[in-house]
Ligand SMILES: Nc1ncnc2c1ncn2[C@@H]1O[C@H](COP(=O)(O)OP(=O)(O)OP(=O)(O)O)[C@@H](O)[C@H]1O
């Protein structure tokens with residue numbers, strides 16, 4: 001495999017930083033934002049010391065693929081991932097053309113709606129914990145006797161709060177309704193489930209289970225649009241269909257090598273994250289490229 005040096009961070013000194021996430025750096029350009037997907041990787045919510053070659057590019061181009069795939073269902077924030085077009089709209093980015101190419105998306109800045117719109121097609125993660133504790137997730141009663149990772153009869157909408165720090169907290173649909181208003185709630189719920197169904201069905205036909213996923217929406221003028229990232233392994237659980245076996249946790253399509261390695265370490269899962277060995281880094285990079293190729297049929 002071609003060795004391309006991973007990019008851990010990129011400073012655009014003359015451009016205002018809007019937000020630095022675990023993986024992406026976001027810059028503000030008037031009424032637009034520039035999302036730069038670095039090659040940072042997090043596991044157990046902690047960023048590792050080293051990056052994964054190609055990961056940023058894969059995540060960026062995969063989001064772009066899904067924004068196109070779903071644009072018939074809802075408008076989204078993407079303006080372009082094409083570096084020539086981005087620079088023609090934002091000439092101040094010219095000095096960083098090469099570093100930005102492939103890993104950047106120029107978007108419309110939106111006014112975020114303060115809820116994480118989660119859809120679950122399978123019961124896992126915090127959904128599984130809540131179900132075990134009381135048979136419900138976000139106030140929705142689920143059938144009895146479900147096994148961990150089992151497919152749900154129908155996908156469920158399980159919103160959570162957008163926590164500035166720490167973990168997102170699942171909230172009831174009722175609470176989201178009072179926070180965003182009944183009409184907006186119904187709109188977001190319907191769109192979220194429709195988006196999940198369309199993408200999950202397509203991904204399953206290609207051998208990847210999207211167990212659950214998270215959307216963010218925002219307002220531009222009087223319209224509500226889909227923003228942030230969509231159906232990437234960072235915003236969703238991707239499981240390889242060939243290994244799917246309900247009754248326990250599933251293998252992660254992208255992060256399993258990293259998790260297995262970390263589980264074998266004496267590390268308490270608090271920052272700073274450890275350094276990953278080269279073979280884990282390379283195998284993980286290949287998984288991201290493979291996911292991209294399976295889903296889009298092309299190379300990022
Ligand atoms: N079009 C948009 N307009 C305005 N804000 C947006 C838009 N798209 C995404 N955002 C916001 O940009 C931010 C991106 O942050 P990012 O996801 O990188 O970090 P994070 O959510 O804080 O942490 P994590 O790395 O765990 O995801 C989020 O707060 C998201 O709501």
Ligand SMILES: [Mg+2]
Nearest residue numbers: 021022228229
């Ligand atoms: Mg985020």
